[in-house]
Amino acid sequence: MRISLNWLRELVDITIAPEELADRLTMAGFEVEEIEDRRAWADGVVIGKVLKREPHPNADKLSVCTVDIGAETPSTIVCGAANVRADVFVPVATIGTYLPNIDLKIKPRKLRDVPSEGMICSLAEVGLAKESEGIHIFPHADLPVGSDARPYLGLDDVVLDLTSTANRADALSMVGIAREVAALTGAQLKLPIVPDVLVKSAGKNLAIKITEPQACPIYIGTSITGVTIAPSPLWLQQRLQAAGIRPINNVVDVTNYVLLEWGQPLHAFDRDRLQAVAGGKTLTIGVRFARSGETLTTLDGQERTLQEQAVLITANDRPVALAGQMGGEDTEVGADTKNLVLEAAIFDSVTTRRSARSQALRTEASTRYERGVNQAELEIACRRALQLITELAGGTIETQVIADHRPDQALTSRTIELRLERINQILGPIYLHGNPQANGSTPSEEDIGELQAGDVERVLTALGCELLPAEQPGDWSVTIPPYRYRDLEREIDLIEEVARLYGYDNFCDTLPGKTEAGYLPDDQLALRQIHAAFRAIGLTEVIHYSLVKPTEENQVSLANPLFVEYSALRTEMLTGLIDAFQYNLEQGNGPLNAFEIGRVFWREENGFYESDVAAGIMGGDATRGRWVRGGREQPLSWFEAKGRLESVFQRLGLTVEYQPDRRNPILHPGRTASLWINGDRLGTFGQLHPQFRQQRGLPDEVYVFEFNLDVMLESMIQEDSLASLFQPFSAYPASDRDIAFFAPVKFSVAEIERSIRQVAGTLLESVELFDEYRGANVPAGKRSLAFRLVYRAVDRTLTDDDVEPVHQKVREALEEKFQAELRS
Known part of the structure; x- marks a missing residue:
């Protein structure tokens, strides 16, 4: 926002230099991007009176003017403007004046053999317009000749181009900046x-109907009759120009002036045009969302096709303006306007942002509504506009109607508990007598202290807060002013205000004397190990969007999606990996063996849920040099894929059990397992179903897995498997025993292995399945299994007397628990 210092000085008593003010505002969080010193644009330009104008003897389009500029003798100035004439007051650039906007220094010279002592200036030459048809003629009846022309041109001013943060909606107004400057300087x-x-009346021939009270909680409509449209007075035009707004007429300029002064957007309708659009004798102004297909031509002359997110102002349900953004062309105030309807309203910030985005339209009004306009000062801004309109355009205030749907008037104030101890804990020590480092000296212990209660009370009171002592000494109950209601919500917000206004440069910036070496939390360390383990088996990490197409009932749908294809959150991660696998094959890149760690989301009857998942896909022939196999591919078998996962679990120190699983329809029912860790379900591992594989055109054997990441992390952290522990090797030889038997198919190898380990005890070092057979000479419903058991002791060489009793217990347990028929 552009801040005129002349205007600001009317709102707050400040005497400091513009550069110092800009520095204080920047340090307080309002970045001043540019200081525009308009005084330099016309330094040396004075008021002159044209005493006589005569044609140039040697040029048809030039005039020779005798101009009184307050010197002993009038000056002769050659002028090429067609509108120059005698007895008018004009700005004159005297000899030696430099005009930076046109990069010209005025020197004595001759124009067609006639000497010229200066230049009569146009508005373009002093930087107030891009182009000018002629010289500028002051409208005043009498002016002091020879005096500085800058006050009459509005160039005795300095403008600060200031940027505020998104949470400071109050900073988009002169009153808001004046409050901030008063708090910073104590002025x-x-x-x-x-x-x-x-x-005169409360609602004659004017009514308000708000069908969307959430989008527009309050609307004030005021009817004014008998106005006279004319150019605004010079002071008003100059203030708007300094703020970067083009003057239009007295009524429109007043609405823009109040927008800049109080930060409250207003809009004026031509009452007669409004009635013509509405039809009928009565007039009802409404607020509603647009209907699909409706159109509206806005003040910029553009016909807009409205979407359902757009919020409209209507006259008898016919669109006349985009609420909080721009008025309509059919109801604009023009030179022939006699009667007005002034709109003063509050529009919801989220609704306005969505409406403006749907039309790709951003205006001064929408910028303020999107940040949040102060509801408590709406009536003040409305009265201010009515005061200025009646002063500058005349007219009579006939009718005013208010539709107020605000749920609770008490929301305009808030009380927050504030503790002095907490302030000093957060902000740290301060320099008691200013920052000595600014002068190059080293601070001593006497220079450092803490914020006192008086400092806090002074700062917050300057902001407009009311402080009441609480029960504990050094604590306050702080009432927030209405214009900061949207910004100050918690104790930490007040602490930030104390730091900001006391001055960040007044706080000590000494670093701690000792620092602690950085380290990763256990969960982050475990997560990095999981990443490394998956990469170690040849998987490439990929990342997909969390947004997918809505295909399932339990998906979480977005309220405002950008595209239909990305309108819901994913409930699983296998689909994205399978799509990536298929895409790489179609592009000739070969099979993509990959993993992804991300989050899935789902919805149940009692709420929304989310969880972290690790998923992966494996398939194809990952080897190179197929010439040894005659160029034929060798697909990955189920046991090879399982072996890769086993290496991951072994590296992570996880003991995982496999159980048959048939619940996922896209996986092979006979080659799918659920995985468990200490009784907790880890996830699923299996081969893609043949029918699904044919539909997607995938190779014969593709395997996928999906694990609950929280279960993995919890097991790794609880079992203290994050750090590798050395286990000494036994110096004594092992004793191997093989055992073969027939067992019913219903018993899994995992169950048999677990039983063997339990029975064999500490002497058993390892057990490994090395053969499985089904077919001839094997009883129906059974299979032949062969295990190798390795026995070893750490303190001696085992003998047959040591091993055989243990091995016999294993045989007996297999016969008893698993109905095994021993073959060896």
Whole structure:
């Protein structure tokens, strides 16, 4: 926002230099991007009076003017403007003046053999317009000749181009900046006095109908009759120009002026045009969402096709303006306007942002509504506009109607508990007598202290807060002013305000004397190990969007999606990996063996849930040099894929059990297992179903897995498997025993292995299945299994007397628990 210092000085008593003010505002969080010193644009330009104009003897389009500029003798100036004439007051650039906007220094010279002592200036030459048809003629009846012309041109001013953060909606107004400057400098605040207005009737021939109270909680409509449209007075035009707004007419300029002064957008309708659009004798102004297919031509002359997110102002349900953004062309105030309807309303910030985005339209009004306009000062801004309109355009205030749907008027104030101990804990020590480092000296212990209660009370009171002592000494109950209601919500917000206004440079910046070496939390360390383990088996990490197409009932749908294809959150991660696998094959890149760690989301009857998942896909022939197999591919078998996972679990120190699983329809029912860790379900591992594989055009054997990451992390952290522990090797030889038997198919190898380990005890070092057979000479419903058991002791060489009793227990347990028929 562009801040005129002349205007600001009317609102707050400040005497500091513009550069110092800009520095204080920047340090307080309002970045001043540019200081525009308009005084330099016309330094040396004075008021002159044209005494006589005569044609140039040697040029048809030039005039020779005799101009009184307050010197002993009038100056002769050659002028090429067609509108120059005698007895008018004009700005004159005297000899030696430099005009930076046109990069010209005025020197004595001759124009067609006639000497010229200066230049009569146009607005373009002093930087107030891009182009000018002629010289500028002051409208005043009498002016002091020879005096500085800058006050009459509005160039005795300095403009600060200031940027505020998104949470400071109050900073988009002159009153808001004046409050901030008063708090920073301790100067006296002088807000404009806004008188009450006299309204003849409360609702004659004017009604308000708000069908969307959430989008528009309050709307004030005021009817004014008998206005006269004319150019605004010079002071108003100059203030708008300094703020970067083009003056239009007195009524429109007043609405823009109040927008800049109080930060409250307003809009004026031509009452007669509004009635013509509405039709009928009565007029009902409404607020509603647009219907699909409706159109509206806005003030910029563009016909807009409205979407359902757009919020409209209507007249008898016919669109006349985009709420909080821009008015309509059919109801704009023009030179022939006699009657007005002034709109003063509050529009919801989220709704306005969505509406503006749907139309790709951003205006000064929408910028303020999107950040949040102060509801408590709506009536003040409305009265201020009515005061200025009646002063500058005349007219009578006939009718005012208010539709107020605000749920709780008490929301305009808030009380927060604040603790002095917490302030000093967060902000740390301060320099008691200013920052000595600014002067190059080293601070001593006497220079450092803590914030006192008086400092806190002074800062917050300057912001407009009311502080009441709490029960504990050094604690306050702070009431937030209405204009900071949207910004100050918690104790930490008040602490930030104390730091900001006390001055960040007044706090000590000494670093701690000792620092602790950095380290990773256990869960982060475990997560890195999981990443490394998956990469170690040849999987490439991939990342997919969390947004997918809505295909399932339990998906979480977005309220405002950008595209239909990305309108819901994923419930699983296998689909994305399979799509990536298929895409790489179709592009000729070969099989993609990959893993992904991300989050899935789902919905149940009692709420929304989310969980972290590790998923992966494996398939194809990952080897190179197929010439040894005659160029034929060798697909990955189920046991090879399982072996890769086993190496991951072994590296991570996880003991995983496999159980048959048939619940996932895209996986092979006979080659799918659920995985378990200490009784907790880890996830699923299996081969893609042949029918699904044919539909997607995938190779014969493709395997996928999906694990619950929280179960993996919890097991790794609890079992203290994050750090590798050395286990000494036994110096004594092992004793091997093989055992073969027939066992019913219903018993899994995992169950048999677990039983063998339990029975064999500490002497058993390892057990490994090395053969499985089904077919001839094997009883129906059974299979032949062969295990190798390795026995070893750490303190001696085992003998047959040591091993055989243990091995016999294993045989007996197999016969008893698993109905085994021993073959060896």
